[in-house]
Amino acid sequence: MSERVSVECCVAGGGPAGMVLALLLARAGVKVVVLEKHPDFLRDFRGDTVHPSTLEVMYELGLLDRLLELPHSRVDNLTARFGDDEFTIASFKNLPTHCRFLVLMAQWDFLNFIATESQRYPTYQLRMRTEVTDLIEEEGTIVGVRAVGPGGPLEVRASLVIGANGRGSVLPEKAGLAVEEIGVPMDVFWFRLSRLPNDGPQMGGTFSQGRILVLIPREGHWQVGFVIPKGAADQVRSAGLDAFRETIVRLAPFARERILEITDWDQVKLLTVRINRLDRWCRPGLLFIGDAAHAMSPVGGVGINLAIQDAVAAANAVAQPLREGRLTINDLAHVERRRTLPTRLTQRLQKTMQDIVIGPQLAGRNGAGHVPFGVRVLGAVPALRTVLAYVIGVGIRTEHVRTPEVRR
Numbered sequence: 001m002s003e004r005v006s007v008e009c010c011v012a013g014g015g016p017a018g019m020v021l022a023l024l025l026a027r028a029g030v031k032v033v034v035l036e037k038h039p040d041f042l043r044d045f046r047g048d049t050v051h052p053s054t055l056e057v058m059y060e061l062g063l064l065d066r067l068l069e070l071p072h073s074r075v076d077n078l079t080a081r082f083g084d085d086e087f088t089i090a091s092f093k094n095l096p097t098h099c100r101f102l103v104l105m106a107q108w109d110f111l112n113f114i115a116t117e118s119q120r121y122p123t124y125q126l127r128m129r130t131e132v133t134d135l136i137e138e139e140g141t142i143v144g145v146r147a148v149g150p151g152g153p154l155e156v157r158a159s160l161v162i163g164a165n166g167r168g169s170v171l172p173e174k175a176g177l178a179v180e181e182i183g184v185p186m187d188v189f190w191f192r193l194s195r196l197p198n199d200g201p202q203m204g205g206t207f208s209q210g211r212i213l214v215l216i217p218r219e220g221h222w223q224v225g226f227v228i229p230k231g232a233a234d235q236v237r238s239a240g241l242d243a244f245r246e247t248i249v250r251l252a253p254f255a256r257e258r259i260l261e262i263t264d265w266d267q268v269k270l271l272t273v274r275i276n277r278l279d280r281w282c283r284p285g286l287l288f289i290g291d292a293a294h295a296m297s298p299v300g301g302v303g304i305n306l307a308i309q310d311a312v313a314a315a316n317a318v319a320q321p322l323r324e325g326r327l328t329i330n331d332l333a334h335v336e337r338r339r340t341l342p343t344r345l346t347q348r349l350q351k352t353m354q355d356i357v358i359g360p361q362l363a364g365r366n367g368a369g370h371v372p373f374g375v376r377v378l379g380a381v382p383a384l385r386t387v388l389a390y391v392i393g394v395g396i397r398t399e400h401v402r403t404p405e406v407r408r
Contacts, residue, residue: 002153007031008322010145010158012132013165017290017307019114021162024315026124029406030322033156035147037131041108048107051305052092052393055099057312060401067113071219072105079204082371087379090389102393104218130154132165135174142285159327160318163288167274167295175283182275182351184297185359187233189226191268193258206251210364213251229362233270241265273297275347282332289314294343297350300392306346310339312399319403342396
C-alpha cells in the first residue's frame, strides 16, 4: 500500500536548484515537498562555487551574513597559465553586486544551510532517501509523482511537479521530452591535494604540453581537475598511476611531494562532461529547471549559477498562482521563455571556449607557449576582465527575488 501525500508543489531533486526553489516557495506560503534520493548531501566534487549572483539572492533573503559564517574560500580573480606566462582573465572586484568575489564552499554545507532555513516555514517538507521513479499523468496533465522512500512506495499529488534532479533524470523521458546534445571535447578527472598556507590564493588553469590542469583553492586542500580528451579515461588509467602522477607534476611542479598522496584510482573521480538542453522545459503541471533542463560544461563553473537563477525565476512566476490555485501552462512557459536565452547564450560561449582553446589544446594543435589571441586581449584590457567576470559571476539576465515572505 502506497503512502499518499498532497501538496501544492513537489520538487524532484535536492540539488541547488530544487532546494533554493523550495525555500522560496515555502517562504511565500506554498505547500512544498522536496524528494531527494540520497540519505544526505555528502557527495564529493560537486559544483562548489557560489557565484556573486547567488550571494545577491542570499542578500535579498537576509541570509548572506549567516551563509558566510560557514567555511569557505573567496576568489577575486581567475587566472590562466600558458607555459611560463600567467594571465588574469576575469576579475570580480568591480562587479555591481554586494559581494565582489566568488565563494568556494562545500556544496553539502550550502544545501544543509538552505534546508535549515527552509524548515523555519511550516509549509516545507524535505524527504531524504526518497527517489522519484515516475510521473502521474491524467488527461494530458502531470498531477504528481511516484517515488520509493524508506517506508516503501510513495505517491505525491501536486498542482506542480518540478524536475530538478540533475542531468541523469529519468523524468524528461517519462514526460516525452527530447534532449538536444551539444558535442564536448573533454572529460575531467577530479582529485584532492593538500594545500599549504603559503600556496597562492587564486584559482585558474594551466595549459601546457597538450594538457589542461585546473586548480581550485579550498579550505585545507586543492581541488584539482585534470582535463582529458573525451572518452580517454580508460587510456589514462591503463598507463598507470605513476604516469598519471608524473603528468600532474609536469603541469604543477609545486605538487611533486603532494602528488604521492594519490595512492589509488579510487581517489580520482571521473566527471563525464555533457552539454545539452531539453527541446521543451514544461508540460501542463510539470517544469524542469537546472541540470535537468540544461546540462552545462564545467567551463566557467556556471552550471550552479544558471540553476539557481532558474529557481528564482520559477518561484517568481509560480508562487502566487500556486497559492491561489490558478496555475496554468502559461506560467510555466513564461519561465522557459525567460531562461532559454541565458541558457543558450551561455552554452554557446562554453562551446566557443571549447572550440578555440580547450579542443585544440587537448588535440595538441597548439605549440609550446602558444597563447590564444582572446586570452592575450583579456590579459591586456582590464575592462574585458570585468566583462568576463560578469558573465561568469552574475550571468545573462539576472534574476531577483520577487516573492514575498508570508508569515504564518
